[in-house]
Amino acid sequence: MNAPAPLSWPCPLCDRPCNGPVHEGCQAKVDENLTALPALYVQLADALYPGRRGGDGRTGTRTAPLPCNEEALDLRSRGGIAGVLSGWTLDLYEREGWQSFPVFGSVETAVTEYAKILRINLPWIIDQHPAAREFADEVRLIAGQARRLVTGETPPRRVTVSCPCGGTMRVTLDTPGARCPGCSTQYGHTEVLQLPAAERRTAA
Numbered sequence: 001m002n003a004p005a006p007l008s009w010p011c012p013l014c015d016r017p018c019n020g021p022v023h024e025g026c027q028a029k030v031d032e033n034l035t036a037l038p039a040l041y042v043q044l045a046d047a048l049y050p051g052r053r054g055g056d057g058r059t060g061t062r063t064a065p066l067p068c069n070e071e072a073l074d075l076r077s078r079g080g081i082a083g084v085l086s087g088w089t090l091d092l093y094e095r096e097g098w099q100s101f102p103v104f105g106s107v108e109t110a111v112t113e114y115a116k117i118l119r120i121n122l123p124w125i126i127d128q129h130p131a132a133r134e135f136a137d138e139v140r141l142i143a144g145q146a147r148r149l150v151t152g153e154t155p156p157r158r159v160t161v162s163c164p165c166g167g168t169m170r171v172t173l174d175t176p177g178a179r180c181p182g183c184s185t186q187y188g189h190t191e192v193l194q195l196p197a198a199e200r201r202t203a204a
């Protein structure tokens with residue numbers, strides 16, 4: 001008996017061919033990001049006032065309030081990490097017709113609990129949700145943004161790539177995708193990063 005030829009479908013999270021419902025690695029990354037978000041939320045409290053970490057030895061030279069990191073503040077607000085997670089959880093409840101969508105008093109509890117619900121339902125979301133990829137992308141971007149703020153890394157470098165039509169797009173390595181302004185082709189994350197780098201135009 002001959003083994004059947006392996007069938008391949010596009011992975012719902014990256015669109016590359018896959019011999020199962022989803023690449024294990026792609027699913028594991030979403031799970032990893034969801035698992036990391038509650039801890040990142042807590043750690044972001046330290047990123048709110050970057051000047052207070054890792055002192056430079058000088059003390060009490062100034063008492064003026066330190067500027068607050070707006071990006072960290074946004075992520076810790078109810079519309080930040082908690083907003084992204086509650087939006088997708090609400091979507092899940094509506095699709096499944098589940099009653100009593102849970103609402104949590106503290107933002108920190110909301111992040112923890114919604115991340116938990118989404119992790120439990122991750123296989124279903126990947127298998128059934130028409131926007132599974134958008135979900136994975138949003139979770140990756142918000143976790144990436146939080147990690148950068150927590151570790152103090154600089155934002156990812158932007159590169160300019162060119163479409164066969166001649167149009168160019170400025171993208172980062174963690175871009176979910178981009179649309180070519182020239183021909184309106186929508187590129188996914190992998191596709192856009194496979195495009196050739198645009199030649200640097202020398203200033204006239």
Ligand SMILES: [Zn+2]
Pocket residue numbers: 011012013014015016018022023026
């Ligand atoms: Zn994949």
Ligand SMILES: [Zn+2]
Pocket residue numbers: 163164165166167180181182183184185
């Ligand atoms: Zn184009």
